[in-house]
Amino acid sequence: MNNLSNRERLLEAATEVFLEHGYGASVDMLVSRAGVARQTFYNHFENKERLFAEAMRNCVSEMLVPLDEHAGDLRVSLTKFARVYRQRVLSPQSIAKFRIVASQAQRFPEVTSEEYAQGLGRMLNRLTEFFREVITDGRMREAEPGFAAEMLLSMLAGVERTRMLFGVACPPQDEAARVGQIVDGFLRMFAVVEE
Amino acid sequence: MNNLSNRERLLEAATEVFLEHGYGASVDMLVSRAGVARQTFYNHFENKERLFAEAMRNCVSEMLVPLDEHAGDLRVSLTKFARVYRQRVLSPQSIAKFRIVASQAQRFPEVTSEEYAQGLGRMLNRLTEFFREVITDGRMREAEPGFAAEMLLSMLAGVERTRMLFGVACPPQDEAARVGQIVDGFLRMFAVVEE
DNA sequence: ACCCGACTAGACTTATCAGTCTATTATTGG
DNA sequence: CCAATAATAGACTGATAAGTCTAGTCGGGT
Numbered sequence: 001m002n003n004l005s006n007r008e009r010l011l012e013a014a015t016e017v018f019l020e021h022g023y024g025a026s027v028d029m030l031v032s033r034a035g036v037a038r039q040t041f042y043n044h045f046e047n048k049e050r051l052f053a054e055a056m057r058n059c060v061s062e063m064l065v066p067l068d069e070h071a072g073d074l075r076v077s078l079t080k081f082a083r084v085y086r087q088r089v090l091s092p093q094s095i096a097k098f099r100i101v102a103s104q105a106q107r108f109p110e111v112t113s114e115e116y117a118q119g120l121g122r123m124l125n126r127l128t129e130f131f132r133e134v135i136t137d138g139r140m141r142e143a144e145p146g147f148a149a150e151m152l153l154s155m156l157a158g159v160e161r162t163r164m165l166f167g168v169a170c171p172p173q174d175e176a177a178r179v180g181q182i183v184d185g186f187l188r189m190f191a192v193v194e195e
Numbered sequence: 196m197n198n199l200s201n202r203e204r205l206l207e208a209a210t211e212v213f214l215e216h217g218y219g220a221s222v223d224m225l226v227s228r229a230g231v232a233r234q235t236f237y238n239h240f241e242n243k244e245r246l247f248a249e250a251m252r253n254c255v256s257e258m259l260v261p262l263d264e265h266a267g268d269l270r271v272s273l274t275k276f277a278r279v280y281r282q283r284v285l286s287p288q289s290i291a292k293f294r295i296v297a298s299q300a301q302r303f304p305e306v307t308s309e310e311y312a313q314g315l316g317r318m319l320n321r322l323t324e325f326f327r328e329v330i331t332d333g334r335m336r337e338a339e340p341g342f343a344a345e346m347l348l349s350m351l352a353g354v355e356r357t358r359m360l361f362g363v364a365c366p367p368q369d370e371a372a373r374v375g376q377i378v379d380g381f382l383r384m385f386a387v388v389e390e
Numbered sequence: 391a392c393c394c395g396a397c398t399a400g401a402c403t404t405a406t407c408a409g410t411c412t413a414t415t416a417t418t419g420g
Numbered sequence: 421c422c423a424a425t426a427a428t429a430g431a432c433t434g435a436t437a438a439g440t441c442t443a444g445t446c447g448g449g450t
Contacts, residue, residue: 036427037430040428042410043426048408102297102361103294112361116363120358121363150353150355153354158349158353159345159349163311165300166297166308167308168308185346185384188383201396221437222437232398233400234441238397
């Protein structure tokens with residue numbers, strides 16, 4: 001059935017348990033979730049900290065969203081991107097991970113900064129490149145592409161993410177409409193100015 | 196000198212210590228920071244959880260930002276607001292608090308949701324009202340005022356707050372210019388459309 | 391002078407948890 | 421079939437921490 005090595009089982013279990021209970025989850029919880037003996041864990045990992053670091057590293061970059069740069073219509077590209085981005089970044093799992101990682105920023109600065117670099121950082125870089133081209137093509141007005149990237153991602157997951165991080169139930173609204181509103185706003189913000 | 200009651204001293208110390216070390220800070224740390232005996236703490240508070248809840252409640256609503264609705268120029272009002280909002284919400288203290296509160300969303304759901312209600316929630320309500328009037332006055336295009344409020348706050352503290360939560364050093368840039376860019380973008384987004 | 395309430399110092403209890411150790415049991419390659 | 425390696429269950433240690441308890445101190449009011 002489960003064709004996973006004990007090490008992989010531990011990593012998977014660690015991801016689940018840490019996201020559920022935070023870094024405070026006990027080693028007993030981890031090993032029993034993995035279905036593995038306590039000592040087996042210490043055979044594969046130096047200690048709890050290392051497992052945590054590896055487990056977190058393990059599931060970054062799952063939230064990188066493709067961006068088909070060759071589509072003709074900017075609105076279509078952005079809408080497609082936005083839908084997937086929000087789906088990933090506002091998922092309960094992503095929210096839980098955000099909480100954990102942010103809360104451990106002092107204890108595990110490397111983990112947290114790598115999480116940023118591999119996740120949001122990369123996303124920003126890709127978008128920036130994309131916007132640079134779009135601007136060159138004259139399909140967006142002259143503007144700092146990095147700024148545009150930050151604004152787009154902020155609008156897509158700003159207040160709403162905060163609400164979810166704080167456990168406030170989001171009013172179930174029409175996701176497609178929401179995405180449309182945001183993309184419209186973004187396009188208006190960076191529309192080509194007619195002289 | 197310190198004209199504070201022991202109870203107040205404990206609350207102040209708790210705020211400091213919790214923001215510094217998270218909820219895991221020990222009672223010993225709390226009382227020694229407050230300069231008070233262990234038992235004194237238990238005379239004033241039922242347990243650590245209660246102190247945490249009260250301490251967090253104690254320093255909400257310090258981040259509410261005034262919004263002088265009667266200024267003539269929308270750009271001026273927004274710029275003034277934006278500057279103060281960012282100053283408060285991106286301060287190291289606010290970032291630390293955000294981390295703690297978000298990370299305790301399961302253990303203290305009431306604390307977290309009240310934090311939202313008193314902080315971001317109120318801010319959104321005020322802004323929404325403000326934009327409703329501005330739209331009525333014809334100084335902004337027809338749009339959902341609540342949406343405008345969410346976009347503004349998202350743009351003011353979206354990606355940047357995430358970066359700070361993740362402990363990534365923000366490139367020290369010209370704050371005034373940044374605010375200007377954002378407000379400009381917002382105004383373009385919600386500018387009156389000429390027919 | 392005396393009392394009473396609040397404070398203090400610190401010992402104590404109980405519990406939890408990370409990490410180690412031991413003895414035992416598969417599993418597997420030669 | 422044997423030896424080496426890995427896994428298991430569970431006891432053990434040492435540390436830390438929350439909350440209680442005790443005995444003593446201090447200061448103000450009467």
